[in-house]
Amino acid sequence: MTTVTIDHLTPLQKTLLITLNGRVLDANRKRPLLDDAKAVELARGIDYDHSTVRLGAGVPEAVAIRSRMLDRAVTAFVHRHRDAVVVELGCGLETRHWRLTASEPEPWRDVDWYDVDFPEVIALRETLMDEADRGHSVGVSLLDSTWTDTIPGDRPAVILSDGVLGFLSEDDNRRVLRRITDHFATGELVFNAYTRLTARMNGRFTQVVGMPHDFRGYGISDPEDVTALNPALTFIDEQFGDAAPERDKLNLAYRLLARLFAGWRGQARRGVWVVRYRF
Numbered sequence: 231m232t233t234v235t236i237d238h239l240t241p242l243q244k245t246l247l248i249t250l251n252g253r254v255l256d257a258n259r260k261r262p263l264l265d266d267a268k269a270v271e272l273a274r275g276i277d278y279d280h281s282t283v284r285l286g287a288g289v290p291e292a293v294a295i296r297s298r299m300l301d302r303a304v305t306a307f308v309h310r311h312r313d314a315v316v317v318e319l320g321c322g323l324e325t326r327h328w329r330l331t332a333s334e335p336e337p338w339r340d341v342d343w344y345d346v347d348f349p350e351v352i353a354l355r356e357t358l359m360d361e362a363d364r365g366h367s368v369g370v371s372l373l374d375s376t377w378t379d380t381i382p383g384d385r386p387a388v389i390l391s392d393g394v395l396g397f398l399s400e401d402d403n404r405r406v407l408r409r410i411t412d413h414f415a416t417g418e419l420v421f422n423a424y425t426r427l428t429a430r431m432n433g434r435f436t437q438v439v440g441m442p443h444d445f446r447g448y449g450i451s452d453p454e455d456v457t458a459l460n461p462a463l464t465f466i467d468e469q470f471g472d473a474a475p476e477r478d479k480l481n482l483a484y485r486l487l488a489r490l491f492a493g494w495r496g497q498a499r500r501g502v503w504v505v506r507y508r509f
């Protein structure tokens with residue numbers, strides 16, 4: 231099998247290996263939560279010692295559960311808006327488009343899907359994966375205001391971010407959120423959020439791919455911190471991994487913890503925390 235090297239990627243770009251390996255470890259479990267066979271195939275296609283991407287206890291489960299939560303949010307949006315555009319910010323080697331359209335093709339017939347990431351990551355994606363029907367790649371940094379130029383702004387849009395906004399500074403988040411509401415007429419933004427405390431530990435979790443161990447990500451205390459960055463966003467709801475249906479497939483210790491934390495919002499926000507806004 232031919233494999234591709236990724237030595238040219240920056241540590242920030244290589245963080246895609248963390249979520250990819252989370253999905254691979256999940257797929258190899260006896261009772262997978264996400265069961266993403268394509269992630270296994272993609273990881274095999276990369277010439278990299280994946281065993282160096284060590285993930286902490288519970289991280290593969292968290293990656294799988296938040297993927298499912300975001301999958302549900304985008305699917306619900308597409309059921310309501312059959313002419314939607316889906317925009318995945320910092321897509322890395324995420325396989326969501328493939329996963330969702332494979333499981334239920336009908337509602338996706340007229341939906342266009344845009345995957346946005348750095349040009350090097352999009353080139354890697356294009357080497358490893360075939361473009362799905364109505365799939366479009368956008369190889370540009372989110373910090374470059376032209377990233378929306380090729381994406382229709384006049385259709386209902388659901389903007390997704392899985393493990394991305396936490397890597398941008400507060401100012402950069404403000405710029406990206408503004409770009410979204412300036413360009414797209416109407417839609418939803420849904421992403422996994424980090425508390426300020428969790429975000430402070432970002433470097434500790436990502437140093438396995440070369441990020442500085444003291445790197446601090448962007449975190450929030452409350453969903454309204456995001457609307458303060460961009461008042462054109464209206465908070466809809468927050469969801470916690472501890473209350474997600476997948477928790478019933480966890481081992482006993484995690485199940486008990488999930489039940490405990492599900493009723494304790496401050497603690498639940500430190501786990502898998504998905505927030506949703508309308509604009």
Ligand SMILES: C[S@@+](CC[C@H](N)C(=O)[O-])C[C@H]1O[C@@H](n2cnc3c(N)ncnc32)[C@H](O)[C@@H]1O
Nearest residue numbers: 243245246249320321322347348371372392393
């Ligand atoms: C932790 S990975 C998550 C990847 C993917 N969302 C997933 O769940 O597998 C973070 C991704 O964000 C991308 N990213 C970070 N900053 C970015 C920026 N300014 N513009 C575009 N992509 C960015 C990285 O290249 C990387 O692919």
